[in-house]
Amino acid sequence: MRRLASALSVLLLLFSFASPAQAAPAEPVPTGEQYRLTSLKSSQEAQTTRSKTATTTADQAETVHRGQYAQTGASLRAPSTTIEECAADEWADRSGGFVIDHFNWCHTVVYSTELEVCQIRIFVCVRSQEIGDISWRMTTKGEGWDATQPATDPRYSQISFTTRIHDIQTDNVMLDAMVLQLNLVCDGQNGVPCLHNLGDDVEPRPIAEWKQNSDTVFRFQSDPAYGLGSDRISWFNFHIKSTASYPAANTVTDEAGSNGYRCDEATYLQGDRGCVFDRVSELFPMAMDEYQNYRKAALHIYDAMYLPQKTRPPLEGKKVAGNPFADQPQPLHRIYEPYDPTIVRDNNNEAVRTCREWWGADYSQGGQFDCDEYPFKSTYQGASQSNGHYSARVIDGSDNSSGGAVLGAWYESQRILHDDPFFVLLGFTGTGGGGGGGGGGGGSEIPDSAPTVNAGEDIATDEGAPGTLRGAVHDFEGTPSTRWSYRVTSGRDGMSCTLSAPERQVTRITCNDEGTVEVTLTADDGLNAPVSDRATVTVRNAPPSVKITGPDPWQVFKAGAGVNLTAPFTDPGALDTHNCSVRWDDGEGADTYAAESHTCNRQHTFEHAGMYTISVTVTDDAGAEDTATTMIVVYDPEAGFANADGAFTSAASAWAAQPTAGSMSFHLAANYYHTDTVTGTARAYLANTDLRLDAGNKGLEWLVVTPDGKVAARGKATVNGKSGYGFVYYGYDGCTTGRPGQCQPGADRFRLVIWPLSSGDHPGNVTWYDNRPEAGYDVDVTEPQDLTSGAVTIHPTTGP
Amino acid sequence: MPPISRLQYAPRVDHRMFVLLDPRRKPSPQEEGLPEDEEILSAGQHGVVFRSGGDLFRPAVTIERWAADPGVAEGEWDETAEASFAAPSGRLRLRSIMGEPAGPDLEVEVEALLRIRAHTRGRGEAMERLTLETDYTGVEEWLIQLWPA
Numbered sequence: 001m002r003r004l005a006s007a008l009s010v011l012l013l014l015f016s017f018a019s020p021a022q023a024a025p026a027e028p029v030p031t032g033e034q035y036r037l038t039s040l041k042s043s044q045e046a047q048t049t050r051s052k053t054a055t056t057t058a059d060q061a062e063t064v065h066r067g068q069y070a071q072t073g074a075s076l077r078a079p080s081t082t083i084e085e086c087a088a089d090e091w092a093d094r095s096g097g098f099v100i101d102h103f104n105w106c107h108t109v110v111y112s113t114e115l116e117v118c119q120i121r122i123f124v125c126v127r128s129q130e131i132g133d134i135s136w137r138m139t140t141k142g143e144g145w146d147a148t149q150p151a152t153d154p155r156y157s158q159i160s161f162t163t164r165i166h167d168i169q170t171d172n173v174m175l176d177a178m179v180l181q182l183n184l185v186c187d188g189q190n191g192v193p194c195l196h197n198l199g200d201d202v203e204p205r206p207i208a209e210w211k212q213n214s215d216t217v218f219r220f221q222s223d224p225a226y227g228l229g230s231d232r233i234s235w236f237n238f239h240i241k242s243t244a245s246y247p248a249a250n251t252v253t254d255e256a257g258s259n260g261y262r263c264d265e266a267t268y269l270q271g272d273r274g275c276v277f278d279r280v281s282e283l284f285p286m287a288m289d290e291y292q293n294y295r296k297a298a299l300h301i302y303d304a305m306y307l308p309q310k311t312r313p314p315l316e317g318k319k320v321a322g323n324p325f326a327d328q329p330q331p332l333h334r335i336y337e338p339y340d341p342t343i344v345r346d347n348n349n350e351a352v353r354t355c356r357e358w359w360g361a362d363y364s365q366g367g368q369f370d371c372d373e374y375p376f377k378s379t380y381q382g383a384s385q386s387n388g389h390y391s392a393r394v395i396d397g398s399d400n401s402s403g404g405a406v407l408g409a410w411y412e413s414q415r416i417l418h419d420d421p422f423f424v425l426l427g428f429t430g431t432g433g434g435g436g437g438g439g440g441g442g443g444s445e446i447p448d449s450a451p452t453v454n455a456g457e458d459i460a461t462d463e464g465a466p467g468t469l470r471g472a473v474h475d476f477e478g479t480p481s482t483r484w485s486y487r488v489t490s491g492r493d494g495m496s497c498t499l500s501a502p503e504r505q506v507t508r509i510t511c512n513d514e515g516t517v518e519v520t521l522t523a524d525d526g527l528n529a530p531v532s533d534r535a536t537v538t539v540r541n542a543p544p545s546v547k548i549t550g551p552d553p554w555q556v557f558k559a560g561a562g563v564n565l566t567a568p569f570t571d572p573g574a575l576d577t578h579n580c581s582v583r584w585d586d587g588e589g590a591d592t593y594a595a596e597s598h599t600c601n602r603q604h605t606f607e608h609a610g611m612y613t614i615s616v617t618v619t620d621d622a623g624a625e626d627t628a629t630t631m632i633v634v635y636d637p638e639a640g641f642a643n644a645d646g647a648f649t650s651a652a653s654a655w656a657a658q659p660t661a662g663s664m665s666f667h668l669a670a671n672y673y674h675t676d677t678v679t680g681t682a683r684a685y686l687a688n689t690d691l692r693l694d695a696g697n698k699g700l701e702w703l704v705v706t707p708d709g710k711v712a713a714r715g716k717a718t719v720n721g722k723s724g725y726g727f728v729y730y731g732y733d734g735c736t737t738g739r740p741g742q743c744q745p746g747a748d749r750f751r752l753v754i755w756p757l758s759s760g761d762h763p764g765n766v767t768w769y770d771n772r773p774e775a776g777y778d779v780d781v782t783e784p785q786d787l788t789s790g791a792v793t794i795h796p797t798t799g800p
Numbered sequence: 801m802p803p804i805s806r807l808q809y810a811p812r813v814d815h816r817m818f819v820l821l822d823p824r825r826k827p828s829p830q831e832e833g834l835p836e837d838e839e840i841l842s843a844g845q846h847g848v849v850f851r852s853g854g855d856l857f858r859p860a861v862t863i864e865r866w867a868a869d870p871g872v873a874e875g876e877w878d879e880t881a882e883a884s885f886a887a888p889s890g891r892l893r894l895r896s897i898m899g900e901p902a903g904p905d906l907e908v909e910v911e912a913l914l915r916i917r918a919h920t921r922g923r924g925e926a927m928e929r930l931t932l933e934t935d936y937t938g939v940e941e942w943l944i945q946l947w948p949a
Contacts, residue, residue: 148826268899271824338900348856367927378898404815405830408897412828
């Protein structure tokens, strides 16, 4: 009787608040994240590289590839690389990019993301649907600088970058509104400031604008006053930060292209100061063409590297440094003579001693001939430092002078500082170390040499995901044919791989299962025996991906009716087998079974009314798994009917559109009367506001009355007379007043959720009012609020 | 008429050469060409390469700046040669082919094409020391005159 009186008083109160003078409610506004961008996926994500455990060093293939940029003998400095070349260079598609030489750095990466709209929110969005995807390539070209070039500010050294956003592909024009911002982040080591001169405040641009204006230029400056040591060197790290955002949605970021540069004020180099990409061993190009004025010096180096038995002093197993194609390449390190004059003098004296010993004390013959030495006396690998692994030879003085002049000019123009590493790249003009023809002269003959092959670093990638094999082949006489092959060394029967371009030095391998694969790069010049090198590809297991396509979120079923779960999944591992595990959320244990045809389909019957969050987990035979969930509604006309009348204290945050605290009064009367159609009314009113909800007597859609005293009802309603709103009422009939056996511990509680139907048939995307916004929508986790007056009452079903 | 300035240097000779050039312009003259066997110098766009008789030593070099052609210097010189080049930055540096400066830069006329006359003696004696001695100073002498062309 007390409960009935209380309910009547609240009902009277509700109707007494009705007033035609109330203003129309404000338009619904997004309060949650309706849209969401998925994390940026990078083309540099799936693959990792590991040092090769063979006789070659890990970066030899990279050095060989670098040599393909050099124009041997044509120019001392590699030509400025274009951004198109950067985009096409698969060595640039690595996290740190690719340093071609001190003055050229390239980086390219393909990014992708998806735009999703949220369908179900239980605390957070638990089910979303992709409505579009977008991918783009970001290519960056870095250019070194020296003071022979114009300076933006003559007080500072500088370095510049051009970043291009291109190859934009999207399947939904909505993504033209996605905003992309680029920042080139620079960090000076040891506290040295990195001064942004250009590009610091790059305005974020929508994709539509990037399509029209694809390039951004960044420039950093360095104050030489901060430099350290005799050459006043400052070092800097940099990376490119990409930030993508969608209006009223989240922001996703990624960082790539991490590398570094240095600035110096070395007066022995061109322009007296400059900034270069220094994380590289440079290549000193020397051409062996007939007409080269230093040809005999170049042929001397060739003999020292490839025919050491022809050189003096004789030494068993002689291996000179500086050959990038040696089994174990050891770079030369420059000496700037004023910084270490003793070793330069000792190198020279040791070489002259050998020349005098083998060619006689008068080898110069009045200045006509000189004693040439390799490795150069201006390196730490020179004659006095190499334990006999050097060559001294008497050659024409003009060849020797020309070779020295070219080396000095190269040091100067490429900014080779004291102790910088470098290799010597022999070849023929314009061939980058290959092509041309052999020949002889100065006592040297160049036989047709077999190609040099390097299969690159060992890599690790996921099954189904391509891994990049970066091999390199070098041949003085031309370009030999090359071919990749593979052999599964560890894996299940049926494991196989595909090579995207097996005839290219850089190719991609994709395998259908986890395991280990040995890849072989073979080069054949048609004259010598084919030459091969191997690397190892470790293929990791990748998890399956499952989604529920049926039942739909918030789909309504009658208790006792069959519910068909449809859950297809994919797995990049073609040989993987899978188990499904379904939790129906009705108190029974997990339903576990073997998947068939890449689905976890199952039928289930719910005996009682409730809201059930169904989860399906698919697990592959290596233990990797993925889970998808959906929530359904099950009603039972015989489970009872509900009356709820009362009030609770509504926090200001509950009403996102017009934050107002106050007392929320509510009314619900709902009953199936043994039919499949619920009958009743629902009303609510926030005191002293225009929030006035009324479902009339035809607005209810369903009623859930659970065996343990929970109530949920959904319907459509007007708010202050304006149609187009959905609502869900949640009530707990507390055991303090409820029927024993069909009640919830504690007092009666209530939750009200209102949303605009324009955002969907159920709440989640946009919520207009919710007094428990952090709670889930399943009646079991809805966390209703204590009442300040009134009651939630569940009654046994009675006749119509 | 005295010279505008007269400075003395001892540049490092490496590979039997040393260089006078505009340090803020490229290409370096040693990239553009070297003196032939019978020549003592070779000019590029922005500098001059000098051919020494010896190697790995420091000859005595005097550079005089003049307002106009002073004529061939008095004294006994073994060889003389002339050339022209430009120094757009207004600076000239005497250095080794490996970049080692021999001393402070010279300031010269920016706009003008420069004319240079080099006189040398002692190259033969330096050549005789080629296989015998390094790291000495003098023996070979140079007098270099500069004036606006």
